[in-house]
Amino acid sequence: MPRTELPASLVRLLKAARKLAIDAECRAAILLAEIAYEFEEVKKLLKGIPLIVASHLPEVQEAVVEDGLTLVPLNEEPQTRQIQLSQSLLEAIADDLVQTGDRIIAVYAGFERENLDTLSLINLSEHLARLTTRDLQRLETQVPLQTLRKVVDLAVEVGREGREGKKVGTLFVVGNHRKVLEMSHEGIHDPFRGYPRKEKMITSPRVRESMKEIAQIDGAFVISSDGCVMGAGRMLDAPAEELTLSKGLGSRHWAAAAISKATNAIAIAVSESTGTVRLFQGGVVVLRIEPMLQAMKWHDVDTEPPGE
Numbered sequence: 001m002p003r004t005e006l007p008a009s010l011v012r013l014l015k016a017a018r019k020l021a022i023d024a025e026c027r028a029a030i031l032l033a034e035i036a037y038e039f040e041e042v043k044k045l046l047k048g049i050p051l052i053v054a055s056h057l058p059e060v061q062e063a064v065v066e067d068g069l070t071l072v073p074l075n076e077e078p079q080t081r082q083i084q085l086s087q088s089l090l091e092a093i094a095d096d097l098v099q100t101g102d103r104i105i106a107v108y109a110g111f112e113r114e115n116l117d118t119l120s121l122i123n124l125s126e127h128l129a130r131l132t133t134r135d136l137q138r139l140e141t142q143v144p145l146q147t148l149r150k151v152v153d154l155a156v157e158v159g160r161e162g163r164e165g166k167k168v169g170t171l172f173v174v175g176n177h178r179k180v181l182e183m184s185h186e187g188i189h190d191p192f193r194g195y196p197r198k199e200k201m202i203t204s205p206r207v208r209e210s211m212k213e214i215a216q217i218d219g220a221f222v223i224s225s226d227g228c229v230m231g232a233g234r235m236l237d238a239p240a241e242e243l244t245l246s247k248g249l250g251s252r253h254w255a256a257a258a259i260s261k262a263t264n265a266i267a268i269a270v271s272e273s274t275g276t277v278r279l280f281q282g283g284v285v286v287l288r289i290e291p292m293l294q295a296m297k298w299h300d301v302d303t304e305p306p307g308e
């Protein structure tokens with residue numbers, strides 16, 4: 001496959017990137033590429049710094065794989081470079097290539113459309129907390145953002161706080177609730193059964209408090225798209241076929257992956273052992289949120305950097 005030689009300006013930028021990465025003890029470098037460069041040259045220039053290349057273009061993706069480098073494939077052409085960078089970082093986290101808490105450098109075309117001219121030093125813990133709203137928007141689900149946000153907030157709280165000093169893991173399945181109920185059975189007696197709809201909305205602080213209490217019990221919460229708790233303590237029966245999950249994830253996470261594959265629902269699993277929250281869609285992890293010491297803050301981004 002034909003490659004584009006690195007322009008002199010990019011060689012300079014990569015040399016500076018390597019120095020900065022060493023100085024700031026970065027875990028990796030992420031390159032957002034829209035051109036099939038001589039990636040082996042890039043690797044040489046960044047010697048010692050693990051390199052991840054992200055791209056939405058098939059010919060660039062092919063070149064990266066051909067050169068034996070780590071690829072983060074992006075789904076589609078993003079609206080702005082900022083969103084593309086956010087997506088790349090979240091995908092890299094979801095693929096376990098980097099972790100929140102890591103520092104990384106990113107090289108991308110910040111000023112011109114294709115010229116790799118910009119270098120950023122990014123601290124992933126801060127970044128992730130700021131990214132989440134946008135990342136939820138990216139999921140393109142039928143579940144409204146407000147509902148998803150409320151459930152993610154609750155999941156993060158359960159993962160961070162546990163209950164009465166004990167760690168707690170749990171599972172929320174949001175959207176497509178009729179099908180989810182069909183593909184599950186009652187584990188424990190459902191404490192929400194019999195209550196009127198308006199007393200089961202997750203917008204209510206009282207309901208969320210009860211959910212935290214019930215989260216200690218086995219099984220999953222089933223939540224409708226508009227945020228009503230349709231079931232609790234449900235055991236999910238979706239088949240765990242043709243799924244691949246990271247090693248170390250147990251039955252709760254398999255059940256989450258399976259139900260998100262069998263239905264259009266988003267499954268949100270809180271790990272009991274680590275407090276990590278994972279969002280599953282279509283059978284795969286689409287977002288991972290590590291427990292953070294400070295409360296997670298939602299940032300709605302009103303302003304965009306200059307478009308392309």
Ligand SMILES: Nc1ncnc2c1ncn2[C@@H]1O[C@H](COP(=O)(O)OP(=O)(O)OP(=O)(O)O)[C@@H](O)[C@H]1O
Pocket residue numbers: 169170171217218219220234235236237248249250251252253254255270271272273274
């Ligand atoms: N099919 C299922 N439907 C609903 N909940 C399930 C299902 N399978 C397992 N669980 C829940 O997961 C718990 C067991 O979790 P296990 O340790 O096997 O999973 P895990 O993925 O390693 O999660 P963790 O990180 O929380 O330990 C059970 O107690 C139960 O509450």
